[in-house]
Amino acid sequence: MVRTRFAPSPTGALHVGNARMAVLNWLFTRKLGGQFILRIEDTDRERNVPGAEEGICDDLSWLGLDWDEGPGCRGYPERGSHGPYRQTERAEYYREHLERLRAAGAVYPCFCSDAQLEEERQSALEEGTPLRYGGRCRALSAAETAARAAAGAPFAWRFRVPDREVLVRDLAYGEVRVPAGEIGDFIVLRSDGQPTYNFAVVVDDITMGVTHVVRGVGHLSNTPRQVLLYQALGIEPPVFAHVPTVLGPDRQKLSKRRGATSIAEYRAQGYHPDALVNYLSLLSWSSPSGEEVLGRAQLIEQVSLDRIGVADVVFDGAKLRFLSARHIERMPLPELLAAVEPFLDPDRQPIAPDLLPVAVAAVRTHLTTFADIGAALSAFFPGPDAAPPVLDAAARPVLAAAREALRSSGWEEEALQAALKQVGTETGARGRALYEPLRLALTGAAHGPPFIPLLQVQGRELVLQRLREALAREN
């Protein structure tokens, strides 16, 4: 059974970079029929932001990335038999595994103070020697350690890094070897009893039965430390697959400062969630079929970890917009109507509810985001500051004939079609000569929605009124 996890820190809004990790994990897990776990990495209490966890849950839900196990959050009860799912609630697991490391002689108490360590770092920097823990406390005798602890000196637990090369097997990056001696003894449990990141992930992944770790390359350099911990605990490491970093247009790591990079913002801007999932999946991954506009089901069918690239990628808003437009265009009308509803402004687009389906269907190919619906529907009506239509002499008979024909015509598509045809026959106007004057008279604009829906949405009364007005003005 494949078990994966998405493990964000509740330090802010869900970012496209993180969301992409969730997407990849989720797609991969769903493909293999595994279980997707949501875990909150909140051991750094100082950085935790109130409400961030809820925001993350909301964003994941909006993206349609459901999790099989995770903390109680946003109306979801805690689910899963491997909980709790917040690291701050898992202290017993860390204690238990620390004990195992201790029993194996893999860790030792370190009494070094922050000031001492900082001083060492500084001098290492100046001398150009590697920035590694010097190992002062590693050499302490058991008696001395016991004495200092008994005296109440605060201490952290440090991992005794063995003097051998470490090998990390990664699905994307292949075999990564770190020479012996490159890794300094690192803290596993802080003096306040909290686990450090490297220790917490390993313990959590072990106790949660995680089989595949898919995460950002930023973690690749830490993986050797984690592998060391697995080895010390006598447990086979999970399969690792690291994924390249998402960069901004300036090739810098995506920052919270630039543009709309949080999922919540894309949601507010009316992007189709499937487009986000689709786009994010395409960052560093390519479908074997070569198709790029893919729905969830297709993505699940086609994903595989072995088609993930290794080079960092630049986030491209243009392609996201393209995909959003395509997904909107393809969605069933009832769904589209529901999605568009929050973005409607009845004052600006006075369209009767029963005509909304006609109107929305007529403009759906104009929508890049759901938020575009307002501007698109406005095209059914003359703008508030639209100049009076400029009509030439040839327009007059067309408008007059249209007024006659539409006065008594039925209002369903076929009838309108026939009425327009009749106007054409009577006036000899065809194509552009026929439609342009009418469009101008009705909306004041040369471009707009297809004509039949335009008539239907405006309604007989308004249409006749506008034709009358145009004819009057034209004199």
Place this chain on the structure above:
RNA sequence: GCCCCCAUCGUCUAACGGUUAGGACGCCAGGCUUUCAAUCUGGUAACCGGGGUCCGACUCCCCGUGGGGGCGCCA
């Protein structure tokens, strides 16, 4: 400073030693359409540099350059 990772059109990518280096987004031109959009057709544009290995390198190796990451009682 030391270590690890990365490098194909502007962007996302395909290529698994032999191709006119393919596709997608964007952009440009044209077709279709009452207009716009969608759509279709065509075009624009790339193997970071230098050495090797090989009959033959985008593909393999080395060096350089550029970018990313780590060396935290951050995650």
